[in-house]
Every structure is written in structure tokens, then in C-alpha cells.
Amino acid sequence: MESSVSRRGMLQLTLVAAASVAEAVASPARAQPELSEAQKISHADAKYQTTPNDQQRCEICLQFEPPNHCKIVQSPITPHGWCQYFAARENAH
Known part of the structure; x- marks a missing residue:
């Protein structure tokens, strides 16, 4: 039993698979609820x-939420404070 798949068909299947993988990877990041x-x-x-x-x-820090909150450490915090979970944002100075 031989089946013939065109280049266009293969490209469409590849794009659908790539989109599915991208959605699966992105979904958990968006689905994370805020902590109380x-x-x-x-x-x-x-x-x-x-x-x-x-x-x-x-x-x-990636976790900082202005003016004085953190996504993972109990509030209040000061913008000039620090904790062991510090993770610099990209291009942070």
C-alpha cells in the first residue's frame, strides 16, 4: 500500500505540527495563575x-510588579530590595 504525498501536502502537515507544538509549549506559561x-x-x-x-x-527582576509587589515573594517589597530569587530581566541595568 503506497501513498503519495505532495510537497505542498507535506509542508501543510509540517506547519500544522509546528503550530501544535508551539501552542503546547506556550499554553502552560499563559495558564499559570497568580499566587495569592x-x-x-x-x-x-x-x-x-x-x-x-x-x-x-x-x-x-523578572518577578517585580510595580510599585511594590513581587510575583513570588510576599508584599510589600521595595524596588531597591533584593532576595535570593533575583532574576534580572533582559537588558536590565
Whole structure:
């Protein structure tokens, strides 16, 4: 039993497969619900401090939410603070 698939058909199948993979990869990132304050990490457990650690500070962290919130550490925080979960945003200064 032999089947013939045209280049156009193969390209369409490839595009559909690629789109499916892209959707599967993107969906979990969008589906992550926000944490409630009770679910967030405490200041003590995060080793949070109200001063920066050299150039590292909350206001350039991926988790920072202006004016004084964090996606993973309990609020309030200061933009000039720091914790052990610091992760700089791309092009952060």
C-alpha cells in the first residue's frame, strides 16, 4: 500500500505540527495563575532585604510588579530590595 504525498501536502502537515507544538509549549506559561499573598514565599524564607545586593535589586527582576509587589515573594517589597530569587530581566541595568 503506497501513498503519495505532495510537497505542498507535506509542508501543510509540517506547519500544522509546528503550530501544535508551539501552542503546547506556550499554553502552560499563559495558564499559570497568580499566587495569592498566602501562597507566596515569606520575606524570611526568600532572604529578602530592603537594600540591593550590588547591582541586583527588585526593580530589575523578572518577578517585580510595580510599585511594590513581587510575583513570588510576599508584599510589600521595595524596588531597591533584593532576595535570593533575583532574576534580572533582559537588558536590565
